[in-house]
């Protein structure tokens with residue numbers, strides 16, 4: 001992976017690097033679960049709901065033959081969703097070596113623990129690297145332009161410094177074709193700050209998650225100082241245990257505009273569910289994935305605690321300015 005030759009503008013301090021490494025090590029260390037282990041997870045219905053949200057986003061915006069960039073692709077959990085959308089080419093990048101290895105294994109179909117399936121119908125390139133530091137326009141010069149870029153449950157890791165947040169958006173903007181789409185999910189800062197306000201101390205949560213802010217965090221400081229690097233610790237049972245960063249959405253929106261990325265929509269996950277469950281095809285998809293069951297209050301639906309975690313996230317869609325040169 002090449003480093004940015006212009007160095008200074010995007011120079012990183014040591015602590016940023018240490019936190020990026022912490023995140024990478026955390027995800028690398030998470031081993032692949034067997035199907036049985038996965039089904040036994042206390043957040044299995046939340047995982048299924050998140051898969052439904054990602055599937056809906058992909059089905060809404062991916063077109064047959066699309067060239068796709070999956071930033072922070074993890075273990076390749078979305079490969080099947082992209083295959084169903086009949087995309088033409090896929091590039092996945094993640095900072096965690098272990099995750100990219102698992103992604104490669106899944107793509108190649110060896111020892112696939114989920115299901116024996118036919119090979120993916122699209123060619124793919126899988127790379128290990130830091131999407132918020134590297135000049136991806138150089139690394140992916142031969143693969144660009146992309147029709148669609150996806151960054152699922154990961155963009156908030158770029159918000160540790162302004163330089164990294166800018167690099168993330170500059171990368172997406174440089175690689176998308178005019179009219180191309182950027183889809184993603186990330187924590188909803190409004191909800192997190194609202195919950196912090198209602199909390200007794202600097203910690204809040206329920207039986208499946210907790211979020212803890214540093215003692216020195218104060219709302220006054222939050223409103224007056226830099227919107228980058230506002231760190232909290234996020235623990236989600238059986239999934240995440242990492243330092244994360246608040247992404248104030250209005251700042252994200254205007255920064256994205258600087259990079260010619262215009263907001264199409266933003267929706268909290270609760271709103272997203274209510275909106276897209278009006279469509280029969282997505283109700284059917286939800287039923288197939290098994291996230292919400294059949295409406296009976298039994299084991300086949302999200303627990304109230306899982307539903308509260310869903311509320312911590314939002315989905316966004318941005319569009320790269322300019323006219324597409326193909327239909």
Ligand code: SAM
Pocket residue numbers: 020023024027028071072073074075076077078093094095096099129130131132133151152153154157
């Ligand atoms: N997008 C995948 C999905 O939806 O299944 C994985 C989501 S996981 C919650 C977050 C991912 O972000 C991890 O795989 C982690 O390694 C990756 N990540 C965090 N910081 C990154 C960075 N600077 N560059 C690339 N990937 C990063």
